[in-house]
Amino acid sequence: MRDQEPGPEGRRLTTREAAELLGVKPETVYAYVSRGHLSSRRAPGGRGSTFDVREVETLARRNRRESAPGSGSGAELSVRTALTLIEGDRYYFRGVDATELAARRSYEEVAEWLWTGRLRPGVTFTAPAASVAAARRAAGALPEHAGPVDRLRVAAVAAAAADPLRFDLAEKSVLATARTLIPTLVAALGPADPTDRDEGPLARRLWGRLSGRPADDKTLRVLDTALALLVDHDLAASTLAVRVAASARAHAYAAVSAGLGVLEGPLHGAASGLAHKLIVEVLDRGDASPVIAEELRAGRRIPGLGHRLYTGEDPRARLLFTLLRELPQCEPALAAVHDIVATAARHTPLHANVDLALAVFTASFTMPATAGETIFAVGRTAGWIAHALEEYGERPLRMRPSGMYVGSKPPQPLPRPLPE
Numbered sequence: 001m002r003d004q005e006p007g008p009e010g011r012r013l014t015t016r017e018a019a020e021l022l023g024v025k026p027e028t029v030y031a032y033v034s035r036g037h038l039s040s041r042r043a044p045g046g047r048g049s050t051f052d053v054r055e056v057e058t059l060a061r062r063n064r065r066e067s068a069p070g071s072g073s074g075a076e077l078s079v080r081t082a083l084t085l086i087e088g089d090r091y092y093f094r095g096v097d098a099t100e101l102a103a104r105r106s107y108e109e110v111a112e113w114l115w116t117g118r119l120r121p122g123v124t125f126t127a128p129a130a131s132v133a134a135a136r137r138a139a140g141a142l143p144e145h146a147g148p149v150d151r152l153r154v155a156a157v158a159a160a161a162a163d164p165l166r167f168d169l170a171e172k173s174v175l176a177t178a179r180t181l182i183p184t185l186v187a188a189l190g191p192a193d194p195t196d197r198d199e200g201p202l203a204r205r206l207w208g209r210l211s212g213r214p215a216d217d218k219t220l221r222v223l224d225t226a227l228a229l230l231v232d233h234d235l236a237a238s239t240l241a242v243r244v245a246a247s248a249r250a251h252a253y254a255a256v257s258a259g260l261g262v263l264e265g266p267l268h269g270a271a272s273g274l275a276h277k278l279i280v281e282v283l284d285r286g287d288a289s290p291v292i293a294e295e296l297r298a299g300r301r302i303p304g305l306g307h308r309l310y311t312g313e314d315p316r317a318r319l320l321f322t323l324l325r326e327l328p329q330c331e332p333a334l335a336a337v338h339d340i341v342a343t344a345a346r347h348t349p350l351h352a353n354v355d356l357a358l359a360v361f362t363a364s365f366t367m368p369a370t371a372g373e374t375i376f377a378v379g380r381t382a383g384w385i386a387h388a389l390e391e392y393g394e395r396p397l398r399m400r401p402s403g404m405y406v407g408s409k410p411p412q413p414l415p416r417p418l419p420e
Contacts, residue, residue, distance in 0.1 A: 012041070012050035021053075022060050027171070028393035031082060032059065063395065079243060079399075083114060083386055084232045089312045093232065099319045102228035107202055110228040111182075111382035115175060115389065125202060127183040132198070134162040135188035148189055148374040149269070153260045155188035156181070160253030167251050169392050177252045178385040186378060203227060206378060210362075210371045222323045222361060223375070229316040229354065230376055232383030234309075238262040238269070242384040246391035247399035255388040256381055263377055272372025275304035275359035279336050283363070288339035302344045304337075304356025313351040320357035330364040 018038075019026040029051070032038040037059055040049040085092045092098055093114050101110055105119070112120045138158035139151040159181060160166050165173060187198050189209040198205055203224035207215045215223075232239070238259040245258040263269035278295070282288045295302055307314050324330045337360055341352055358372035391399075 011053040012043075013053050013056055014043070014050060015048055018051045018056045021056050022063065023395040025393045031390075031393065037080075063398075079235060079240075080394075081234075081387070081390060083383070083390060084234045086234050086309050089310050090315055091233065098229065098231075099315050102225050102231075103319060105228065107224050107227035107231070107379065107382075110231050111178075111386075114231055114382060114386045115178065124200070125179045125183045127180045127187060127198070131159045131162050131180060131184045132187045134158040135184050136190075139188040139190070147264075148370050149260055149264050149377055151188055151190070152185050152374075152377055153257055155185050156253050156257045156260065158188075159184045160251065160257075163253070166253055169249065169251065171389060171392075174252050174385065174389055174392070178382065181253065181256065181385075182378065182381050185381065189374065202378075206375070210367045210374065211365050213365060218323075218326055219365070222320065222327065225323060226320060226358060226361065226375055227379040229319065230379035230383075232380070232386060236268065236380075237265065238380065239384060239387050243387050243391045244399045246388040247394070247397055249392070249396055252385055252388055256384050259380065259384040260377060263373070263380070269373045269376040269380075271303055272355040272358040272362070272376060273369040275356045276363050276369040276372060278303055278340065279333050279356075279359050279363045280369075282336040282340060283332055288336065288343045292340065292343045302340070302350075304353055304359060305341065305344055305350040307351075307353045310351070310353075314353040314357075316354040317352050317357040320354065320361070321352070324357065324360055324364075327364070330360055333360040333364045 013021065015026045015029050018029045022029065022032075029038065030040075030049075033040050033049075038051055038055055040051055042048075043050045083094065084098070085095070090097060090099075093101055093110065094117055096113070101113065105113070106123075108123045108125055109119055109121065112118065112123055135155035135158045138154045142150055142154060163177070166177065168174075183198070183202060183205065186202060186206050186209060189206075191208045197208075201220075201224065203220050204215070206227070207220060207223055235243075241258040241262045242255045245255040250258070278291065281291050285291060292302060321334070324334060337352060337356055340356075341350065344350055355372065358375060361367075362369070362371040362375075
């Protein structure tokens, strides 16, 4: 109910009334407050909050303008988010330095922070046996040459089919899905070590899918930190695909499937595989110069160097390289990277990015070239679900830019059939 006597600022709306006017869930109203788009006041008697109707109406009009056909929003899409900020060659998860968070917390703890804004020390994710069994059967039916992202996509679809509650988009249900889907995807990859068991932290379980070698605490720390660093990175191409799916109210499994579909592009998740092959070739030949020359002669960019969002060093790579230098197994690959950067950046300043750091890790432990892409996909799944959750709180189908038609001016005559 509105207050009976409006103050000088205008009538006051309850949270539910404000949500109805904005076309969002009630909890999203408080997200607008935390972002500075709305101001709130405690209701008389301390029961809930109230909002100035004029502020709410102004925000509702702005939201409609941004999503209206012909608004120009499709040319340079901007999406409100409270998850990740990239600024000044650093990035932050909910305002906290992401590299510091990843250095001190496990992947699961960082995921929980991104999802809920709360830390759950020692949290681990487990998957129901039925979900794992369905995902493994589906992934096991793929051809032998299928890649890990193929297995992950099929596993996500199978896990969805095994979950009768997948269409429940309430936050509590989506979070429950997230905590079971990620370990299900890892379990579906198939162990490189047949003695590996689905127990313990996710990094330990994923290691068993990537390498048949035993891992010590320092090695697992690198993998766990890499997963945590890759949880989210603002609106990367795969994340935008996830938000489009969530805007259409696709369930969390389908939203993750959309992200996995985009991830396979060579300019996205697959970039670390190209960097892996580059490092292996430099190690085989003992010199980066001929390898770099052949890449450039073929018209290919050097993978693992530079990032469009950072003018300096990729902060994710900086932390990973610090940890990799503590592992004796990585010394040859680190030397190869130094040679690659020194050769390729002779005339233009270039910095190694997270793809090259991942490649050092995967090449040093004789993992397949696709291992970096696997690490990227598993780590980023948590971020995709965070963005899906955020999008579920927005107006449905708002991710609908208008096309700029450049074809023949209508009306055109009906086409004639081609002569036989």
